[in-house]
Amino acid sequence: MALAIIVAVLLLIGLLLFLDYKFGRKKHLSAINRKNYPIxxxxxxxxxxxxxxxxxxxxxxxxxxxxxxxxxxxxxxxxxxxxxxxxxxxxxxxxxxxxxxxxxxxxxxxxxxxxxxxxxxxxxxxxxxxxxxxxxxxxxxxxxxxxxxxxxxxxxxxxxxxxxxxxxxxxxxxxxxxxxxxxxxxxxxxxxxxxxxxxxxxxxxxxxxxxxxxxxxxxxxxxxxQIIPSEGFYLEETFSGLIRKAEKSIMIGTPYFIPSTKILKDLLDALDRGVHITLLVPYKSDHALVQEASHPYLREILKKGADVHQYLKGFYHAKVLFIDDNICDIGTANFDKRSLFLNHEINCYIFDKNLIDKLKAVIEKDILDSKVLTLEELNRFKLSTSIKEAIARPISHFL
Structure with missing residues (x-):
């Protein structure tokens, strides 16, 4: 009887949180006025x-x-x-x-x-x-x-x-x-x-x-x-558009790699058409479960041939995206669902080749201070990691 009551209470709490989120987001989206700034x-x-x-x-x-x-x-x-x-x-x-x-x-x-x-x-x-x-x-x-x-x-x-x-x-x-x-x-x-x-x-x-x-x-x-503000909406569309334009290379630096289903598909499609993807993430984490939440997505892109590097010389917190050396996005948005669907963020798209080259030299230096992450290493069984991945998966939207 006591167990049944506990289960019922948990289900009720889950339902209330679901309804709160659903209708809260509906109200949020109805109030958004997208602002496009010129170059x-x-x-x-x-x-x-x-x-x-x-x-x-x-x-x-x-x-x-x-x-x-x-x-x-x-x-x-x-x-x-x-x-x-x-x-x-x-x-x-x-x-x-x-x-x-x-x-x-x-x-x-x-x-x-x-x-x-x-x-x-x-x-x-x-x-x-x-x-x-x-x-x-x-x-x-x-x-x-x-x-x-x-x-x-x-x-x-x-x-x-x-x-x-x-x-x-x-x-x-x-x-x-x-x-x-x-x-x-x-x-x-x-x-x-x-x-x-x-x-x-x-x-x-x-x-x-x-x-x-x-x-x-x-x-x-x-x-x-170009300054690009976002409010928990249309950042996914913006990132998706950039990734789909890539012809040769994509380079991503982010502390949290938890992409949406759409963005992950765009990255996998880019790999299928021969685009070289390089990802730089931290080796150490500053928040519980965010690293484990990234593992399923890292496995997917590693299987398709992406290069993944883990930064060793401290904690890597930068947010940067390069497309074919023609566009560099840098700002406050992480490459995760929280930045895509919840947070208010502000980024800057850079189109100047000289500045892009300077920024690319920065991330290339950071890659030299990193180690390569392999699919074999990621798939190596460890009970504590598997438990954390299982916990992180359903709440990855909020990490």
């Missing part, structure tokens, strides 16, 4: 290490004169985060408009006392993507995973780094942290600004999109590119 021309700097990125970012923030707009998925309560927040407070006290938007769940360690200090010093602050009734489960899964910084409307940053000690190699378990981040100078900054202000409007109900002070005249740069 722009800007200049770029590439950062692959947290210490170098933060030194540059913090320096530029200290020089801000008019406004600072920042969105991060993760800011923590640690020395690095405190330095970051102290810079924002100092600039706000000196008359610079500072707006800081953080994902509620990703930045859960930012306590109310920290928020109060920010606001007392003049920083305009908001958490985004807080739990919303009635679809509590669905809203808990839809995260704002974007990382956007815009300074004085003239300079922007986008990429994989958040703010925390692990990103500057102070976490021994994940050290060194390997990631890719871009600094943008030129007309493309306007599109980063628009995406930040759209997210700010959604949370604070303050519409600044028509205010020209946030959109100064900007020069063209040397590299053609």
């Amino acid at each position: 722009r021309e800007s200049n770029f700097e590439i950062f692959t290490g947290g210490p170098e990125l933060f030194e540059d970012l913090f320096s530029e923030l200290r020089k801000a004169e008019k406004h600072i707009h920042i969105l991060f998925y993760i800011v923590k309560d640690d020395p690095v985060s405190k330095e970051f927040l102290s810079i924002l407070k100092e600039r706000a006290k000196n008359g610079v408009e500072v707006r800081l938007l953080l994902d509620w769940l990703g930045s859960f360690s930012v306590k109310n006392s920290i928020v109060k200090e920010l606001k007392d010093d003049g920083v305009k602050f908001a958490f985004c993507h807080v739990l919303k009734f009635p679809f509590l489960f669905y809203s808990s899964q839809v995260r704002n995973h974007r990382k956007i910084t815009v300074i004085d409307g003239k300079m922007g940053y986008i990429g994989g780094f958040n703010i925390g000690k692990e990103y500057i190699n102070m976490d021994p378990k994940l050290c060194p942290w390997r990631d890719y981040h871009l600094k943008i100078m030129g007309e493309g900054v306007h599109d980063l600004q628009r995406e930040f202000l759209k997210d700010w409007r959604e949370e604070r109900k303050e519409n600044l999109l028509q205010d020209s002070i946030y959109f100064p005249m900007l020069p063209k740069g040397q590299s053609r590119h």
Whole structure:
């Protein structure tokens, strides 16, 4: 009798979560307005290490004169985060408009006392993507995973780094942290600004999109590119379109390889037509079960002849996709179902051959710091791994 009650309760909970997700997503999709930005021309700097990125970012923030707009998925309560927040407070006290938007769940360690200090010093602050009734489960899964910084409307940053000690190699378990981040100078900054202000409007109900002070005249740069925002929809379509265009090669760098059924089929079809696929993933994992969740997909592409490499020199967290050396996608979206179907992400498609070559040299160096993963190794039986794979498979959408 007791067992029957437990089973009934579990089934009821499962049904409620299913209905919450189904109708929550339906409401989510009905509210999406896709924004297609034009191809722009800007200049770029590439950062692959947290210490170098933060030194540059913090320096530029200290020089801000008019406004600072920042969105991060993760800011923590640690020395690095405190330095970051102290810079924002100092600039706000000196008359610079500072707006800081953080994902509620990703930045859960930012306590109310920290928020109060920010606001007392003049920083305009908001958490985004807080739990919303009635679809509590669905809203808990839809995260704002974007990382956007815009300074004085003239300079922007986008990429994989958040703010925390692990990103500057102070976490021994994940050290060194390997990631890719871009600094943008030129007309493309306007599109980063628009995406930040759209997210700010959604949370604070303050519409600044028509205010020209946030959109100064900007020069063209040397590299053609396009900003691609997504909101848990149409990223699958975008990635699929790129993969289907590939004629010679596809190179993917991602910390989590959990593609959708459609994307996996596109990759297998590409292998069938002779496209060479190279995949770079971490050897060590930063989250439970994500590595095991990737195993079924890795087996499929390995069987078809893809090259899979596991990064050994620290933790690999970069998100990058190369198509025939003609297009490079870099940004915040992982190659997984969460980024495809749940998270708000922002990526940058690069079309400039010189910049693509520089980025390709970065990932090729990282491949040299990796080991080849073979199908034989992946198929080698280990009970603990098999159990984890079985657990990960039905929940891979949410990992």
